[in-house]
Amino acid sequence: MKTAQLPPVRVAPAVRAEIESALHEGESLSEFVEASVLQAARHRKAQQAFLARGRSSLAKARKSGEFHPLQSVLDGMQSRLEDRMRALSKPADKPASSPAKKRTKASAADKR
16 A cells, blocks of 8 residues: 655744654654544544534424423433442452362362
């Protein structure tokens, strides 16, 4: 596959020095710029999709006349957050010891 070239960007020496100071060991400036540009492009696409969904939802609500009060939406979101936090704070069930491990412990005790 052929590669394409991004346009050169002129920056102040201080900007280049700051960017270079953030590079990982073995990472080139070109690799950093490529990753950063790609991340920024994906972020913008996600923003555009979010705005499109919001505009669509608003148009649908205006057409149907069905709106939801802000506080009920916020309460629902808070409830979902609290449920999730509770689920995450529960200790994980520990798997039961396998019978082979129990026999190993018992046989070690028998040898004493």
